[in-house]
Amino acid sequence: MTTTFNLEQLVRKNVLKLTPYSSARDEFTGFKNSMIFLDANENPFENGVNRYPDPQQRTVKDVLAIQKGVLDSQILLGNGSDEVLDLIFRVFCEPKVDNIITLPPTYGMYKVLAEINDIENREVLLTEDFKLNTNAILERIDSNTKLLFICSPNNPTGNIFNSQAIETLLKSFNGIVVIDEAYIDFSSCSSWVNRLEEFPNLFVTQTLSKAYGMAGIRLGICYASKDIIGIINKVKPPYNVNELTQLKALERLDNLELVRSEIFSITEGKTKLFKALNELSWIEKVYPSEANFLLLKVDNASKRYDQLIQKGIVVRDRSSQPLCHNTLRITIGTQGENIKLIEVLKTI
Numbered sequence: 001m002t003t004t005f006n007l008e009q010l011v012r013k014n015v016l017k018l019t020p021y022s023s024a025r026d027e028f029t030g031f032k033n034s035m036i037f038l039d040a041n042e043n044p045f046e047n048g049v050n051r052y053p054d055p056q057q058r059t060v061k062d063v064l065a066i067q068k069g070v071l072d073s074q075i076l077l078g079n080g081s082d083e084v085l086d087l088i089f090r091v092f093c094e095p096k097v098d099n100i101i102t103l104p105p106t107y108g109m110y111k112v113l114a115e116i117n118d119i120e121n122r123e124v125l126l127t128e129d130f131k132l133n134t135n136a137i138l139e140r141i142d143s144n145t146k147l148l149f150i151c152s153p154n155n156p157t158g159n160i161f162n163s164q165a166i167e168t169l170l171k172s173f174n175g176i177v178v179i180d181e182a183y184i185d186f187s188s189c190s191s192w193v194n195r196l197e198e199f200p201n202l203f204v205t206q207t208l209s210k211a212y213g214m215a216g217i218r219l220g221i222c223y224a225s226k227d228i229i230g231i232i233n234k235v236k237p238p239y240n241v242n243e244l245t246q247l248k249a250l251e252r253l254d255n256l257e258l259v260r261s262e263i264f265s266i267t268e269g270k271t272k273l274f275k276a277l278n279e280l281s282w283i284e285k286v287y288p289s290e291a292n293f294l295l296l297k298v299d300n301a302s303k304r305y306d307q308l309i310q311k312g313i314v315v316r317d318r319s320s321q322p323l324c325h326n327t328l329r330i331t332i333g334t335q336g337e338n339i340k341l342i343e344v345l346k347t348i
Contacts, residue, residue: 005174005200007227010146015091015235023238025055053243056233060246063253064221068193073226076233079240081182081207081220082109087232088203089117092146092176100147101140103132105156105321107180110149125322130157130287132165138172146175153183156318156329158289160189170199176228178203183291185211185263193223200225210292211263212252217245266292270332276342284326293331301326307348313341 008016024040043050061072068075078084093100099120102110106126114121122140127133137148148169152161170177179192181204192204203224209215219241222229252259270289277286277296282304285297295318298304305317305328316329332338 007200007225007231010092010175011231012091012094015231018234020234020236021238023052023055025052026238029058049243051243052239053241053246055238055240057241057246060241060249060253063250067253067256068191068223070193070196070223071226074196074223074229076222076224076229076236077241078220078222078236080209080218081180081205081222082113083240084205084220084222085109085178085180086113086116087235088147088176088178089113089119090235091232093117093119095119098144098146099142100149101137101145102149103137103151105130105154105318105324106149106151107155107182123322126154126157128323130154130159130323132161132169134165134168137169141173141175145173147178148173148175149178149180151180151182153181153187153289153291155183155291156293156295156316156321156324156327158183158287158291158293158295160187160290163189166192170202173201176201176203178205181206182210185259186267186292187290189290196223196225200227203228208249208252211266212259213262214248214252217248219245219249265335266332269335269338270294273330273332273338273342277345280345293329295324296328296330298326298328301328304328304348308344311344311348313344 028039037051040052042052057077058072060077061075064075065072076084078087095118099122100110100114101122101124103126104123111121122145124133124137124140150161150166152166153159154161166179179202181191184191184206192202196202196204203222206221206223208217208219270292274286274294277283277294282299283296284299287295289295301317301319305315308315318324318327318329330341333341
């Protein structure tokens with residue numbers, strides 16, 4: 001089944017009518033050192049951050065557009081991916097009326113944002129082997145389903161979903177398919193950003209928090225059609241990404257060789273850790289992962305978590321998640337941290 005996608009029919013009526021706030025930096029975009037800026041009620045004494053940041057983060061978008069092979073107009077930046085995700089709720093979902101679909105076990109913020117925005121969250125569990133249950137997903141869709149969230153590589157399971165299954169959902173669902181690619185840089189699979197032109201309802205989120213090592217600056221990125229980005233820009237706060245974040249992001253994006261080197265080191269460490277974990281009798285299964293973490297099924301997750309805490313190592317107990325009973329999620333650390341972890345695991 002192939003549907004006809006109509007963006008305007010999906011957007012909340014009040015958002016379509018909305019005239020967005022126009023900041024001083026939106027109205028005057030030129031910049032010359034000789035200009036005297038008396039338009040934004042800023043403190044005139046220069047200290048590096050006395051001026052408002054570029055509300056459209058043009059320089060950062062220029063770099064990302066070249067690196068990703070998209071247009072600037074297909075990019076939206078946010079104060080972390082969570083802000084970007086919240087914005088699409090506010091654009092597309094009418095409180096107390098519309099619904100979304102999530103696929104547990106998955107990133108917990110989708111559910112939280114649905115609750116904050118008073119949107120029904122229809123959960124469709126993954127299969128026992130953590131695959132998409134495509135038929136079950138399509139059965140839960142109705143005329144008020146606006147968003148479908150797919151985290152791939154998935155958190156906390158670490159696996160990437162079959163592209164054919166995702167393509168079926170993109171073609172069959174008349175709403176927005178949000179593919180969360182927070183961990184895509186650790187995967188051998190291609191990003192869905194490369195297929196934006198094929199699917200008008202495709203919305204891809206990425207981040208600088210994981211592979212780029214910049215969790216502290218809070219920069220989330222989304223890629224979509226220029227029409228979708230244009231509508232989301234209507235509700236975006238005017239200065240949502242601060243000047244320091246933009247500058248630090250540019251530094252990191254200009255040093256991709258270092259980023260790739262760190263990704264290689266993390267991937268190599270994951271391979272060694274995967275092998276070592278499989279040799280421990282109290283670990284029942286180590287799930288394959290295309291992210292920077294491993295999910296383990298153990299004999300007693302609560303007990304093993306406490307033992308590791310006592311040894312000064314903090315991991316994540318994911319046992320409360322559907323299909324994840326007695327599981328621990330372990331992030332790949334530095335070589336030294338991984339060696340220490342293995343040494344400790346052999347003693348408990």
